Amino acid sequence: MSQDHPTEGYEFDRDTRVDKHADGEFTATFTDGWTTFTTHPNGGYVLGAALNALGQTLSQPDPLVVSAFYLRPAVPGPATLRTETIREGRRTATGSVVVEQAGKEVVRATATYGDLSVQGRELHLEQAPQMPDPQDCPVLAEFSGEVEGVTIARRIDYRYPERPGWLEGRKDGPPHVEFWMRFADGREADVHSLPAMVDFAVPAVLEIGEFATVTVELTTHVRARPAPGWLACRVFTKHVSHGLHEEDMEIWDSQGVLVAQARQLAMLV
């Protein structure tokens, strides 16, 4: 871990734990604690385990960019993770990880790691979402963790400044939602959890009445090591066409610093 706050013992770390074997191979056991309206573990959660393995095989501390292709739905239970070091360079290291369950490939991720403690020019032309403080946002009963099949709501605290339109049965909202997020058990976000957390948003297309989407590919840029505290998030879709849409997710830390930018291509089903 490249960051100060220890993460051992928290739910995310327990559930993304991997055991190392020979030749770059790892094993993991996906739990049913990270599902969203289905019995399938959330894709970000699965990626979190995959990167746990990959991060142990590369020499650089921070994931800078991660691209994950989702091939089949994951299921709770055992998984094999095969890592490959593609290139170890001076400033960056690149590798891939293949996640298999029952002999079939579920996810293939490629990532370049580097060092985000390096200082450089800073220029920011867009700001964090401007929202009331999380403690001034209502706690939604729908996100209390009692929703059938949405076990991730027990792991993640969400705070919305306004009640999302889809909860009221509306389908006319703009697919652009801002909200707060953090781990429910007090674990602080770090560079290793961010590539998972970018997939923890309720899809923006629920606001236009589309409830069934499948991620084809998810790319995340980790832009800084997050400060402790709540994360300000913005999830949005601008173009739906040919049964496909892009979904962007941006995460800022409690200091207003952009820490992750993600985009996925998803399919309406």
Place this chain on the structure above:
Amino acid sequence: MSQDHPTEGYEFDRDTRVDKHADGEFTATFTDGWTTFTTHPNGGYVLGAALNALGQTLSQPDPLVVSAFYLRPAVPGPATLRTETIREGRRTATGSVVVEQAGKEVVRATATYGDLSVQGRELHLEQAPQMPDPQDCPVLAEFSGEVEGVTIARRIDYRYPERPGWLEGRKDGPPHVEFWMRFADGREADVHSLPAMVDFAVPAVLEIGEFATVTVELTTHVRARPAPGWLACRVFTKHVSHGLHEEDMEIWDSQGVLVAQARQLAMLV
């Protein structure tokens, strides 16, 4: 080819030609006709050849999402391309391609192909750049193809509504530029050239005085099969931090349809 207009005989197709061998292996010869201020072939051009090989190995017609990691600069000369079919599904097919030169990996790309003739819901919350027609934009001498080391300017026609600030020595512009683009020899853009063309823009960070950037990873969503004619492009950067920045590139066709969305993580050097 999934589109109507034949592409044989054009420069892009001649220079991205691949020869098929056994076991998913192809060979190519990169030319010096696609360089940008260096002797290295443009990363989009190299990816064009890689996808030419991958597209021949997958059963679906259109690249939907492509993620390419750039590991070393390519050089003019021979290259080996090793393709792998990861999954052939009903609606999509996913594969990867490794580009090697002199025994070293230069690019690794993964892509999911599908069928963009499938109709579905259409929703568009952002419009194509509003610019004067290309014929009303001045032809810049700097893009006439006579610039040392910028051979790509002989292959691509660029039209800017306004003279870019960096050409005047300014470093205070917003890193957000809109322009027209097309192949100089009359080849029409198609789904196979778009993942290359998203990397043909002059980097937006030139507007803030940053001239030396290296692409770490480039993800492209191909959103529609383009209509013939000029392409309206928008290239922009919003965040520079820790020596890294994202660059977004959007391409609309002559009918105002979004045909490609791309984002790369790049490093200032």
